[in-house]
Amino acid sequence: xxxxxxxxxxxxxxxxxxxxxxxxxxxxxxxxxxxxxxxxxxxxxxxxxxxxxxxxxxxxxxxxxxxxxxxxxxxxxxxxxxxxxxxxxxxxxxxxxxxxxxxxxxxxxxxxxxxxxxxxxxxxxxxxxxxxxxxxxxxxxxxxxxxxxxxxxxxxxxxxxxxxxxxxxxxxxxxxxxxxxxxxxxxxxxxxxxxxxxxxxxxxxxxxxxxxxxxxxxxxxxxxxxxxxxxxxxxxxxxxxxxxxxxxxxxxxxxxxxxxxxxxxxxxxxxxxxxxxxxxxxxxxxxxxxxxxxxxxxxxxxxxxxxxxxxxxxxxxxxxxxxxxxxxxxxxxxxxxxxxxxxxxxxxxxxxxxxxxxxxxxxxxxxxxxxxxxxxxxxxxxxxxxxxxxxxxxxxxxxxxxxxxxxxxxxxxxxxxxxxxxxxxxxxxxxxx
Numbered sequence: 516x517x518x519x520x521x522x523x524x525x526x527x528x529x530x531x532x533x534x535x536x537x538x539x540x541x542x543x544x545x546x547x548x549x550x551x552x553x554x555x556x557x558x559x560x561x562x563x564x565x566x567x568x569x570x571x572x573x574x575x576x577x578x579x580x581x582x583x584x585x586x587x588x589x590x591x592x593x594x595x596x597x598x599x600x601x602x603x604x605x606x607x608x609x610x611x612x613x614x615x616x617x618x619x620x621x622x623x624x625x626x627x628x629x630x631x632x633x634x635x636x637x638x639x640x641x642x643x644x645x646x647x648x649x650x651x652x653x654x655x656x657x658x659x660x661x662x663x664x665x666x667x668x669x670x671x672x673x674x675x676x677x678x679x680x681x682x683x684x685x686x687x688x689x690x691x692x693x694x695x696x697x698x699x700x701x702x703x704x705x706x707x708x709x710x711x712x713x714x715x716x717x718x719x720x721x722x723x724x725x726x727x728x729x730x731x732x733x734x735x736x737x738x739x740x741x742x743x744x745x746x747x748x749x750x751x752x753x754x755x756x757x758x759x760x761x762x763x764x765x766x767x768x769x770x771x772x773x774x775x776x777x778x779x780x781x782x783x784x785x786x787x788x789x790x791x792x793x794x795x796x797x798x799x800x801x802x803x804x805x806x807x808x809x810x811x812x813x814x815x816x817x818x819x820x821x822x823x824x825x826x827x828x829x830x831x832x833x834x835x836x837x838x839x840x841x842x843x844x845x846x847x848x849x850x851x852x853x854x855x856x857x858x859x860x861x862x863x864x865x866x867x868x869x870x871x872x873x874x875x876x877x878x879x880x881x882x883x884x885x886x887x888x889x890x891x892x893x894x895x896x897x898x899x900x901x902x903x904x905x906x907x908x909x910x911x912x913x914x915x916x917x918x919x920x921x922x923x924x925x926x927x928x929x930x931x932x933x934x935x936x937x938x939x940x941x942x943x944x945x946x947x948x
Contacts, residue, residue, distance in 0.1 A: 593630025601652030624907030696875025710736030740828030777813020
């Protein structure tokens with residue numbers, strides 16, 4: 516954090532690579548951080564944010580002299596890295612992880628959002644240790660500088676899970692990630708409404724949230740629960756918890772498992788359809804694999820409810836690394852950068868024929884009017900991200916950014932609305948899966 520008299524600049528690196536081609540909300544972080552400023556205790560704070568690539572990290576650009584905070588988004592960034600950085604036998608992977616852990620040990624702050632929190636932590640499951648490929652990748656990708664663990668009852672990607680014919684519900688929280696068609700608002704518009712906005716219980720006794728409401732609605736999109744050790748080796752604070760009611764017990768947020776029955780034929784057809792779509796869009800050939808995953812047809816709805824087993828678990832934690840540099844590590848399993856909404860319910864797709872991940876097993880119905888979503892709900896929880904970054908940059912607890920929503924600038928609207936409002940195309944729908 517650069518200080519000049521009564522003016523301080525907080526330098527934030529937003530990890531930007533999406534190694535699997537799967538999209539993320541990284542654009543939201545630049546919009547809500549870059550140039551944001553506030554005044555507290557006579558000091559003017561301003562945030563300078565920029566993207567940082569994997570190559571930058573490998574080349575040693577991530578240092579405490581250059582950046583105060585590394586922010587890792589979820590989705591295609593954090594989750595993508597949580598998968599690919601599980602290949603620890605690759606020298607580049609080991610060096611990448613070593614450079615980030617060195618940055619934190621030297622005092623650099625870390626903010627992990629959803630998959631960015633999973634990347635930081637080891638993984639525990641209902642069975643204890645990870646069993647299937649995806650769970651093991653998340654476990655092995657852990658950066659090794661947090662004492663907090665992630666928790667999934669079970670976690671597997673739809674289509675790729677080999678035992679889904681008998682146990683389709685074992686995809687777990689991934690059912691909330693890869694399954695939503697655009698949602699319908701009460702005024703007949705279409706919005707991207709994957710995941711669910713849920714009411715997290717806030718620790719208002721903690722300085723980070725002392726002026727917040729005891730319950731805050733935040734967008735959740737398949738993030739893990741968190742586990743704090745009984746006897747940690749450092750200061751660890753729980754800032755928020757999941758609701759007392761499981762998502763599966765709430766009729767508005769309950770979802771059911773679907774199983775893939777399309778066989779090899781469905782996969783082959785998906786590859787050809789993906790190739791045609793990429794050619795039509797003049798997109799990169801590397802999208803074919805991802806689009807094939809989205810377009811594989813032949814799905815059957817089951818009567819098995821997805822139980823994510825997150826009730827009452829910690830959802831946001833703050834910890835201080837136990838050395839003289841005292842790096843601040845903030846983990847948040849929800850998505851405060853994304854739009855939330857206050858109305859509506861999830862409706863399962865009533866048709867099985869032609870259904871695929873790309874066009875959705877389910878959608879939200881009767882959500883807030885589009886004007887309300889765009890004019891208020893997109894920015895309603897941005898203050899949380901700003902506060903997380905400020906705390907990670909070691910801004911004093913009594914000088915953190917205020918609780919406030921904002922209005923999207925014209926530049927931000929142009930950049931972000933494709934991730935909020937569905938334009939009717941497949942490519943736009945795939946953008947937000």
